[in-house]
Amino acid sequence: MAAHHSPMAQFEVHPLIPIHVGGYDLSFTNASLWMVLAVTAASAFLVLGTRRDGIVPGRLQSVVEVMYDFIERNTVLNIMGEEGRRFFPFIFTIFMFIFFSNFFGLIPYSFTVTSHIIVTFAMAITVFAIVLTVGFWTHGLHFFSLFVPSGAPLWIMPVIVPIEVISFLSRPISLSVRLCANMLAGHTMLKVFAGFVVTMLSAGGVLAVFSFAPVVAGVAITALEVLVAAIQAWVFALLTCIYLNEAIHLHDH
Amino acid sequence: MAGEVQNETTGTVEPPKPGLPQLDTHTFAGQIFWLMVTFLFLFLIISRIAAPKIGGVLAARAGRIKGDIDKAAEAKRKSEEALAGYERALADARARALKIGDDMRKTSQAEADAKSAAEAARVATDTAKAEARIAQMRKSAMANVAGMAAEVAGEIVSKLTGETTPMTELSAAVAKALKPA
Numbered sequence: 496m497a498a499h500h501s502p503m504a505q506f507e508v509h510p511l512i513p514i515h516v517g518g519y520d521l522s523f524t525n526a527s528l529w530m531v532l533a534v535t536a537a538s539a540f541l542v543l544g545t546r547r548d549g550i551v552p553g554r555l556q557s558v559v560e561v562m563y564d565f566i567e568r569n570t571v572l573n574i575m576g577e578e579g580r581r582f583f584p585f586i587f588t589i590f591m592f593i594f595f596s597n598f599f600g601l602i603p604y605s606f607t608v609t610s611h612i613i614v615t616f617a618m619a620i621t622v623f624a625i626v627l628t629v630g631f632w633t634h635g636l637h638f639f640s641l642f643v644p645s646g647a648p649l650w651i652m653p654v655i656v657p658i659e660v661i662s663f664l665s666r667p668i669s670l671s672v673r674l675c676a677n678m679l680a681g682h683t684m685l686k687v688f689a690g691f692v693v694t695m696l697s698a699g700g701v702l703a704v705f706s707f708a709p710v711v712a713g714v715a716i717t718a719l720e721v722l723v724a725a726i727q728a729w730v731f732a733l734l735t736c737i738y739l740n741e742a743i744h745l746h747d748h
Numbered sequence: 749m750a751g752e753v754q755n756e757t758t759g760t761v762e763p764p765k766p767g768l769p770q771l772d773t774h775t776f777a778g779q780i781f782w783l784m785v786t787f788l789f790l791f792l793i794i795s796r797i798a799a800p801k802i803g804g805v806l807a808a809r810a811g812r813i814k815g816d817i818d819k820a821a822e823a824k825r826k827s828e829e830a831l832a833g834y835e836r837a838l839a840d841a842r843a844r845a846l847k848i849g850d851d852m853r854k855t856s857q858a859e860a861d862a863k864s865a866a867e868a869a870r871v872a873t874d875t876a877k878a879e880a881r882i883a884q885m886r887k888s889a890m891a892n893v894a895g896m897a898a899e900v901a902g903e904i905v906s907k908l909t910g911e912t913t914p915m916t917e918l919s920a921a922v923a924k925a926l927k928p929a
Contacts, residue, residue: 510778519781531782534790538789538793560806592787614783
């Protein structure tokens with residue numbers, strides 16, 4: 496029983512509808528369910544929010560517009576300039592997907608899609624592939640000059656170019672681990688503190704009296720996790736913009 | 749948390765898997781597949797429906813606000829123009845009023861001057877006439893006086909001497925006496 500109460504149990508993937516295609520297990524799992532829920536909620540939010548497309552926005556429309564404007568003007572256009580506009584739907588999709596996944600993950604008994612490294616890594620590697628495509632499409636082989644910092648003396652190149660290459664190649668890893676680790680750590684911590692309450696209450700005596708302490712901590716951490724959920728969604732979108740901007744403009748920013 | 753509850757409610761107790769569930773590579777294919785499906789769905793919703801719509805609404809609002817600001821600026825410009833026109837009209841009217849007052853004063857002055865000149869001329873002629881009449885009257889009076897004096901002188905002479913003196917002599921004597929020395 497104790498094993499099932501492991502703080503890691505919340506991250507387990509269970510098949511709900513088994514689907515096997517060509518040797519691959521593509522079962523509809525609890526992870527898939529929460530992906531579908533997040534995407535459905537995001538779509539409903541965006542479509543219903545602008546249903547009346549009023550010049551004077553209603554409450555829901557205001558929220559939709561604030562998020563749209565925040566990603567479009569303050570993030571995409573702010574970093575990439577006017578050339579970045581064509582990437583906006585992709586960046587906004589990334590943001591909304593992560594945002595809703597993160598927030599749905601905070602609902603008790605839910606599943607946090609973005610706490611799985613394979614999910615965040617798949618998104619990060621997609622971003623990486625798009626950055627490479629855009630880079631070579633725009634600049635051809637000149638794109639490699641990204642690894643040669645302008646103004647640095649020639650003799651330092653043997654050191655600096657490998658560093659630049661490694662830092663470039665590690666981007667998808669840092670991008671995916673940042674999001675996944677944030678979600679994993681936060682939710683594990685919540686679970687651990689919640690577990691303390693049960694443990695202390697069942698222990699009785701002085702410990703039971705002080706069992707309110709982890710509840711308070713749990714509330715505080717939940718508040719922090721709300722913040723982290725929003726910030727990490729934005730950080731992912733922001734870094735995607737920064738990487739894309741480098742691919743478009745190389746060093747001339 | 750989900751797994752735990754499921755275990756308790758459905759009773760399908762699964763043996764706990766060792767290690768992080770995240771590192772269970774058996775789930776990778778399924779997770780990537782469903783991520784692709786859901787992510788693409790959201791991307792299509794956003795790129796085809798949501799983004800154009802929200803962008804359109806924002807652009808329409810920006811256009812409306814800009815139009816309203818332009819309209820307000822236009823109205824302000826017009827009102828300023830009207831104010832300038834009004835002030836100009838006011839200044840014109842004031843200048844005209846001043847001019848009319850000035851003209852009136854000048855004409856009335858001229859009229860008054862002409863009238864007083866005419867009056868003075870009339871007074872002068874009347875005076876001259878009166879003086880002439882006075883002179884005439886004095887002359888005739890003087891003539892009478894001379895006649896009377898001559899008669900009185902003749903009578904005095906006749907009474908004193910008993911002689912009659914001719915009138916002409918008397919008149920000459922009177923005239924001689926009346927003449928200022």
